Amino acid sequence: MTQLTPLSFVETDLNALAERKGRVAVVVTPEGKLELSARRVNRLTKGAVQRFVASDGFAKVKPGQIMSMAWPAGMEASAVDVICLARNHSIEDARKVGATLGKLRGNGDILLALDSVRRAAEIAFGAVMRDYAFTDHKTSDKGHADGAIVVMCSRHDEIRTAVAPLLAIAEGTFMTRDLVNEPANVLTTTEFADRLSAMRDLGLEVEVLDESELEKIGMRTLLSVGQGSDSPSKVVVMQWNGGAKGDAPLALVGKGVVFDTGGISLKPAGGMEDMTMDMGGAGVVAGTMRALALRKAKANVVGLVGLVENMPSGNATRPGDVVTSMKGDTVEIINTDAEGRLVLCDVMWYAQERFEPAGMIDLATLTGAIIIGLGHENAGVFSNDDALCNAFLKAAMTEGEGAWRMPLGQAYDDMLKSRIADMKNVGGRAAGSVTAAQFLQRFVKPDMPWIHLDIAGVASVKSDTMLSPKGATGWGVMALNRLVADQFEG
Ligand code: BES
Ligand code: MN
Numbered sequence: 091m092t093q094l095t096p097l098s099f100v101e102t103d104l105n106a107l108a109e110r111k112g113r114v115a116v117v118v119t120p121e122g123k124l125e126l127s128a129r130r131v132n133r134l135t136k137g138a139v140q141r142f143v144a145s146d147g148f149a150k151v152k153p154g155q156i157m158s159m160a161w162p163a164g165m166e167a168s169a170v171d172v173i174c175l176a177r178n179h180s181i182e183d184a185r186k187v188g189a190t191l192g193k194l195r196g197n198g199d200i201l202l203a204l205d206s207v208r209r210a211a212e213i214a215f216g217a218v219m220r221d222y223a224f225t226d227h228k229t230s231d232k233g234h235a236d237g238a239i240v241v242m243c244s245r246h247d248e249i250r251t252a253v254a255p256l257l258a259i260a261e262g263t264f265m266t267r268d269l270v271n272e273p274a275n276v277l278t279t280t281e282f283a284d285r286l287s288a289m290r291d292l293g294l295e296v297e298v299l300d301e302s303e304l305e306k307i308g309m310r311t312l313l314s315v316g317q318g319s320d321s322p323s324k325v326v327v328m329q330w331n332g333g334a335k336g337d338a339p340l341a342l343v344g345k346g347v348v349f350d351t352g353g354i355s356l357k358p359a360g361g362m363e364d365m366t367m368d369m370g371g372a373g374v375v376a377g378t379m380r381a382l383a384l385r386k387a388k389a390n391v392v393g394l395v396g397l398v399e400n401m402p403s404g405n406a407t408r409p410g411d412v413v414t415s416m417k418g419d420t421v422e423i424i425n426t427d428a429e430g431r432l433v434l435c436d437v438m439w440y441a442q443e444r445f446e447p448a449g450m451i452d453l454a455t456l457t458g459a460i461i462i463g464l465g466h467e468n469a470g471v472f473s474n475d476d477a478l479c480n481a482f483l484k485a486a487m488t489e490g491e492g493a494w495r496m497p498l499g500q501a502y503d504d505m506l507k508s509r510i511a512d513m514k515n516v517g518g519r520a521a522g523s524v525t526a527a528q529f530l531q532r533f534v535k536p537d538m539p540w541i542h543l544d545i546a547g548v549a550s551v552k553s554d555t556m557l558s559p560k561g562a563t564g565w566g567v568m569a570l571n572r573l574v575a576d577q578f579e580g
């Protein structure tokens with residue numbers, strides 16, 4: 091797994107700043123007030139920091155931005171990074187600062203000389219999150235700098251405590267990114283299941299259901315997706331029982347299509363390589379479970395992923411085939427490329443039958459239509475429960491992960507009527523993301539609070555985001571972790 095940039099902590103020692111090599115970062119407020127270490131750096135540089143905050147240029151600096159001074163006179167440092175941050179900054183501002191520093195780090199160390207513990211933790215988190223590179227398949231370029239991030243702060247045992255749960259989130263996010271970036275010849279269904287099984291070391295209970303077991307419990311719609319592939323279909327169940335015994339868990343369900351060719355309804359060649367990310371929902375479920383286990387969350391959460399590969403072959407599902415779901419409802423498969431919902435509906439049904447969860451959230455790179463609607467800024471949020479939905483939207487907003495609620499309704503559901511079966515798997519071109527969600531809702535029990543997150547636009551992107559380089563983002567790990575912390579712990 092891609093390793094986190096090492097963080098180390100030292101007690102504040104202003105006398106050490108003069109001899110410090112590498113980069114030194116200090117904080118000033120938008121009003122031009124200097125923190126303690128900024129004052130010392132100002133003194134060492136004969137007033138350079140003060141001249142900067144008094145300049146016209148400083149008036150244009152926004153909170154969260156950084157001004158770098160290279161090879162400052164009076165110091166050994168290669169650069170001083172002056173961070174502009176308000177006293178009451180948002181966590182997003184602090185993380186943005188960290189992300190910028192993470193990019194600036196280059197090959198040396200960077201020292202963050204900071205007064206506030208909370209702020210130092212969020213900045214360090216931003217730096218670690220942004221400093222990710224997927225280099226497993228590069229033979230020489232390891233993309234990664236060797237330096238460390240050193241946080242200088244008074245009360246440095248406090249900062250360790252403050253930063254630990256954030257590093258758990260970062261590690262969970264890195265797992266999601268690695269899984270999503272991994273090509274499909276490496277991340278087969280079996281390899282995916284093996285990587286999840288390895289999380290038993292963290293105290294997660296992990297079960298892998300194989301094809302014969304899935305057959306026995308009647309997951310025919312899921313199996314119909316994988317039947318054209320040489321890779322066996324699997325369902326993996328990960329339980330984290332950190333809450334009170336007997337408390338109903340939150341269920342997280344992920345679409346894990348390790349590659350989506352479209353099946354017999356074959357996709358066009360252009361861009362098909364992007365379908366290695368079609369296991370993004372399962373990737374977020376895995377990363378969230380990892381984060382929860384690492385920070386020993388006091389909640390019961392069960393993660394379930396359906397791992398399949400959608401391939402055309404002599405025994406692949408045909409358009410027009412009718413299959414029976416675990417629930418018992420029959421589905422006419424009009425288009426074998428609308429496979430995600432066929433995987434999810436069986437896993438969602440299984441999750442409810444077996445765990446009677448307090449709530450259920452599914453994540454899937456489900457439709458191209460959600461990218462047409464929302465682009466790469468927001469995931470589509472569909473829900474039958476305003477309270478759970480609003481709690482999720484709030485968590486996502488706090489973490490800076492875009493999420494936008496979309497409608498559900500009977501008229502959309504009517505679009506799934508089939509002439510020969512209980513439903514068909516596509517509703518036509520109009521409102522493609524809504525009819526997909528509507529299909530899933532047919533497998534949600536009455537009164538089960540449920541959210542469907544269509545992450546097709548946000549799971550992997552073609553340009554850098556604030557906290558990730560281009561490629562897999564890990565969208566959702568932070569929001570789901572916060573939702574668990576806010577709603578299901580303590
Ligand atoms: N995995 C795709 C959706 C997708 C598209 C994810 C682009 C990420 C980027 C999904 O299985 C799919 O093929 N959906 C079809 C549904 C259609 C056949 C009703 C789509 O969106 O075109
Ligand atoms: Mn598809």
Ligand code: ZN
Nearest residue numbers: 347350368430
């Ligand atoms: Zn798909």
